[in-house]
Amino acid sequence: MDEFEREAHRARDLVGIGQSISSITNSLISGEDHFRSALVHSVAAVDSYVHGIVLDRAVDILMGRLKVEASSKIGLSFSAIGEIMSSGPSGSVEVEMAARTYVTERLGLETYQRPDNIATAFSMVGISKIWSTAFPNDANSQKTALGVIVSRRNRIVHQCDLDPLSGGSATPITADDALNSISVIEGIIKTIDPYC
Template sequence: MQQALDAFEQAMVRARELHGLHASLSAQLTAAVDLSDILRSEIVMAVSAFDFFIHELTRLGMLECYGAIRNRTDAFNKFPIPIGVMIGVTPATLEAEIRSRHGYVSFQQPDKVADAVRLFSPVSLWVEVGASVGVDAKTLKTNFGLIVDRRNKIAHEADIDPSYPNQRWPIDRAQVEYTFDLVERVARAIFAVTV
């Protein structure tokens, strides 16, 4: 399971390096050069790192359930597997099926993250993660959901405010740093409460 956290940490290093590039370029260039899309890409990278982390953690956790390393959850027991895969199922075929089933699913919104974690862990995810980071579950889910919503505006709507005159939504370094901080704290807390 550690490899999921390690991969997340490496992806966040890349996002933070981009943040450093933004700082360096901002110090050297005038305000006439718009560098805000670097900040937008940093938010996309941070949420992508988190999504990948949840995918990896879930895959590894489910394989541990299959191998009787951890207790099987109700969600694990209900995970649909085609009959063709069930005949002679091995860890490799199960892993391939998990990757296939989850390949088009994003684990970013809080409820989707909780659904993924239930496939390998019985924890009351957002209650325990909230306690770990010192925020009540409802507030944490709301704040995390807002980060994901902003990522979606950037990735799917070009970060354009639909009201006239169709300007991009404002962004600054503080927003990105808040995103990094919350995403990292949540990912590490999820790891801590599920392993």
């Protein structure tokens, strides 16, 4: 959670830089690209947070410190499992480091930004029904809010945030748009975190 909060703060700093650039240039230079960067960074903070939770719990499962009912797989190869098991005495630091290395490598192939992907990631390490558990009265609205932000993030990183309806110009974004996205994401992660 500390890492997530640090990254959310960095996203807010990007908004501040954009505001400062716009202010000192009397709006001759727009801060919009910094606002876009802030939104993208806040979604990356979600992805990083989920990866961290899944990594820690997966290693605890492999080391026998955490028993879960989950039957999902993370897809480690037999050779990776063999390397983990032969890296040292059972329960040793060497075994844990090998487990951490292979799980990190495997999780590096996944993104956990969209609500359903987050739920799937958590369920494979024993955290089931995260959305209805953390948000018993408004899980769908929280999932929708995050989904909208992630969709905007995807448009920014995959399509330069271009609006096809306006002749290829960038979709406007304000400091408040970015700050609101960061706040929504912070609220979601802070509510989810106690269940992880």
